[in-house]
Amino acid sequence: KAGVTQTPRYLIKTRGQQVTLSCSPISGHRSVSWYQQTPGQGLQFLFEYFSETQRNKGNFPGRFSGRQFSNSRSEMNVSTLELGDSALYLCATTEGGMNTEAFFGQGTRLTVV
Amino acid sequence: AQSVTQLDSQVPVFEEAPVELRCNYSSSVSVYLFWYVQYPNQGLQLLLKYLSGSTLVKGINGFEAEFNKSQTSFHLRKPSVHISDTAEYFCAVSDSSASKIIFGSGTRLSIRP
Numbered sequence: 001k002a003g004v005t006q007t008p009r010y011l012i013k014t015r016g017q018q019v020t021l022s023c024s025p026i027s028g029h030r031s032v033s034w035y036q037q038t039p040g041q042g043l044q045f046l047f048e049y050f051s052e053t054q055r056n057k058g059n060f061p062g063r064f065s066g067r068q069f070s071n072s073r074s075e076m077n078v079s080t081l082e083l084g085d086s087a088l089y090l091c092a093t094t095e096g097g098m099n100t101e102a103f104f105g106q107g108t109r110l111t112v113v
Numbered sequence: 114a115q116s117v118t119q120l121d122s123q124v125p126v127f128e129e130a131p132v133e134l135r136c137n138y139s140s141s142v143s144v145y146l147f148w149y150v151q152y153p154n155q156g157l158q159l160l161l162k163y164l165s166g167s168t169l170v171k172g173i174n175g176f177e178a179e180f181n182k183s184q185t186s187f188h189l190r191k192p193s194v195h196i197s198d199t200a201e202y203f204c205a206v207s208d209s210s211a212s213k214i215i216f217g218s219g220t221r222l223s224i225r226p
Contacts, residue, residue, distance in 0.1 A: 004156075031212050043203065043216035056213045090156055098209040099164055104149075104156035 002026065004093050004105035012111045018079040021108045025072050025093035031055075032074035033102065034066060037088040049074050050096055081112045115140040115206045119217035126194055127225050134189040134220045136204030146187045147205040147214070148178055157203065163187065164209070174198070199224050 005024040013019050025032055033056075034046040048056040049068035066076040072093075078085055088109050092102040120135040138144060145164050149157040161172025168180040178189045187204060204217040 006156075031210070033212055033214070035214075035216075042218045045213050045215070048212045050212065058213075092157075092211075092214070094211050096210070096212075100209070100211050101159060101162065102207075102211040102214060104158070106154075106156040109154075 004029075004091060004103050006089075006091055006105035006108050008108060009106065010109045010111075012113060013081050014113055015081055015083060017081050018077060019081060019110060020075050020077045021089055021110070023074045023076075023091035023093070023105060025074070025091075026103055028095060029093035029103070030072050030096035031094045032068060032072065033092045033094075034074070034076050035090045035092065036060075037090060037107070038084075038086070043090070046076065078110075083112050086110060086112045115142075115144070115215045117204050117206050117215055117217035119204050119220050121220050122218065123221045123223065125223045125225060128196055129193050131192050132190065132194050132198075132222065134202050134204075134222065136187045136189065136217060138185055138187060138204070138206045140206060142208070144206050145209055145211065146178075146180060147207070147211075148172065148176070148187075148189050149203045149205060149216075150174075151201045151203065151219075153200075160189070160202075194222070194224050196224050196226065198222060 031050045033048040045058040052068045068074045088107045090107045092104045094100045116139045118137045147162045148160040163180045171177045207214040
């Protein structure tokens with residue numbers, strides 16, 4: 001079956017703009033988590049959605065938001081972009097139960113100029 | 114709260130030599146431990162996981178790890194490395210849902226011919 005698909009793979013935006021990233025989970029996976037990866041901060045958890053509801057949240061400002069649709073696809077949005085938002089954004093999906101495994105997409109590389 | 118410490122940011126080894134990547138964790142609840150590998154410009158791939166049971170866990174590509182509860186460690190080992198093992202390796206901890214994963218800072222493994 002198809003893996004986790006993230007679109008777009010690369011994105012260049014200007015400071016102050018907003019951006020929307022998409023994550024399509026593996027068929028049957030209902031949980032989608034988002035992570036930010038930067039050289040300075042490493043991999044940090046942003047938030048997790050399950051059945052269209054945010055179930056977990058990391059320590060990021062309100063400019064970072066997300067949502068999940070009824071088909072489990074998820075989007076994350078970053079408003080008022082800052083240079084420091086340049087990062088690789090990864091999503092991971094699971095079936096949503098216990099003793100499960102997270103599968104990662106290839107990520108979206110966002111560059112803010 | 115859960116946390117992960119990877120003691121080495123870089124590990125250089127010669128091809129066909131053994132390698133150990135060190136990881137210590139901290140958690141106040143039952144832990145589920147993982148090692149992920151990231152190749153350049155790629156997402157994360159699960160190498161192995163410890164959920165319960167045998168403390169010696171075997172993964173893909175010839176890697177294995179040992180869970181040591183008394184030392185709160187989960188070191189990754191491979192008896193003989195190959196050039197293709199060049200990548201960044203992340204130790205991680207989560208609860209059983211794997212919906213919020215806490216990552217270590219990563220260890221860059223470089224293989225010399």
